[in-house]
Amino acid sequence: MQQGLTMYFESYINKESIFINKKALQPNYSPENILHRKEQIEQIARIMAPNLKLDKTSNIFIYGKPGSGKTLTTKYVIKELQKMAILKNIPLVPFYMNCKLRRIADTEYRIIAEVARELGKSVPVTGLPTEEVYNLFIEATDSKKQILVLILDEIDQLVKKTGDGILYNLTRLNEELKKAQITLIGISNDIFFLENLDSRVRSSLSEEEVTFPPYNAIQLQEILKQRADIAFRPGVIEDGVIEKCAAYAAQSHGDARRALELLRVAGEIAERNGFNTMAVAHIDDAEERIEHDQIIELVKNQPKHFQLVFYTILIMPKQSKKLFTGDIYEHYRRICSKIGIKSLTQRRVSDIIAEFDTLGIITARVISKGRYGRTREILLATQATMNKKLIKILEDAINA
DNA sequence: AGTCCACAGGAAGGGCAGGCGA
DNA sequence: TCGCCTGCCCTTCCTGTGGACT
Numbered sequence: 001m002q003q004g005l006t007m008y009f010e011s012y013i014n015k016e017s018i019f020i021n022k023k024a025l026q027p028n029y030s031p032e033n034i035l036h037r038k039e040q041i042e043q044i045a046r047i048m049a050p051n052l053k054l055d056k057t058s059n060i061f062i063y064g065k066p067g068s069g070k071t072l073t074t075k076y077v078i079k080e081l082q083k084m085a086i087l088k089n090i091p092l093v094p095f096y097m098n099c100k101l102r103r104i105a106d107t108e109y110r111i112i113a114e115v116a117r118e119l120g121k122s123v124p125v126t127g128l129p130t131e132e133v134y135n136l137f138i139e140a141t142d143s144k145k146q147i148l149v150l151i152l153d154e155i156d157q158l159v160k161k162t163g164d165g166i167l168y169n170l171t172r173l174n175e176e177l178k179k180a181q182i183t184l185i186g187i188s189n190d191i192f193f194l195e196n197l198d199s200r201v202r203s204s205l206s207e208e209e210v211t212f213p214p215y216n217a218i219q220l221q222e223i224l225k226q227r228a229d230i231a232f233r234p235g236v237i238e239d240g241v242i243e244k245c246a247a248y249a250a251q252s253h254g255d256a257r258r259a260l261e262l263l264r265v266a267g268e269i270a271e272r273n274g275f276n277t278m279a280v281a282h283i284d285d286a287e288e289r290i291e292h293d294q295i296i297e298l299v300k301n302q303p304k305h306f307q308l309v310f311y312t313i314l315i316m317p318k319q320s321k322k323l324f325t326g327d328i329y330e331h332y333r334r335i336c337s338k339i340g341i342k343s344l345t346q347r348r349v350s351d352i353i354a355e356f357d358t359l360g361i362i363t364a365r366v367i368s369k370g371r372y373g374r375t376r377e378i379l380l381a382t383q384a385t386m387n388k389k390l391i392k393i394l395e396d397a398i399n400a
Numbered sequence: 401a402g403t404c405c406a407c408a409g410g411a412a413g414g415g416c417a418g419g420c421g422a
Numbered sequence: 423t424c425g426c427c428t429g430c431c432c433t434t435c436c437t438g439t440g441g442a443c444t
Binding site: 124324325326346347350351354366368369370371372373374375376 | 403404405406407408409418419420
């Protein structure tokens, strides 16, 4: 066996990879030429250009569905702007933050502290009053004449979690700054995000708005072709592969990120199975694999009671395929007492179920059963074939 | 038309962990 | 060591709600 393994590794090393540069398929790869976003690039550039004359520019709100190129395009324009700023000796400091990143940029304290740290201030991870962190931030920012461009990606997640107080504070900071100035760029997938903001915050944040429409299948094909030419050896991709991949992604609202991931995983599957070329069937396999892996990883990483509630939903008898909050809670409590764990309250379990819905592993909708009350009607969103595996994983995790 | 059910979901706050400065 | 601060997870208390039932 060991001999066989050595031979396997030997032949793996000697076999020519179908990839040349796999990085070109990764989400953070920035191509030299961004396709189908000329209009948005020009729009953002026009708004940001006054920075090069040290003039205050408008804050920008950028909206578009996931994988529509918002982040890539914004980063590209800011990078070009910064290049010019360096050339002309203009003190422009960009900061990119993804507000979805837990423990880094998901609270007011963390965001302000992170920027203050980048500007050279020492700020503890926790412990200071938020006002004190703002003071440190202002001190660091206003120490010299400079323009701070603060890009808050997935800004809706931040507001959902902490409220719009931080945006109110940030949009009003310029009034306190004497030398420096701040331009905010908010990026969001959620078109209704602005509607729920305080009107003052809304008008300050969206002084300018840039919309990213979803890519259509033809545009996706061109994007995939551009990246595939860099990522794969010539002649590796069989006819129809790019088209199939684009078609899959076009179904999920023109998500280019998903299309690229699909192509990468399909390439890996083809290579692992010893193929020298990539066929349409590999795209189908990749589609299944991606969804499968995402759900398993998600479930594995949940806290114990999340796992218990989801386990309950998986194993509950489903006479009519539909489950209700009250029934799930009863079953969940029984399981908890069986394994000797103190159960959470129904209020908390209700929130956990709502979170499952957000994560996409169940679909839940609030319905009224009239005389029999209002509740959530819950349906599993995972495939039956996967559920057995999930039950096994959860049993191991719960008993661990 | 009014009642009632079974929750949904908002608000307030408790308890704990991690961290700071005096 | 103590008081104070934030984040996180959770409970408790409460009001709101859609539609079947009376």
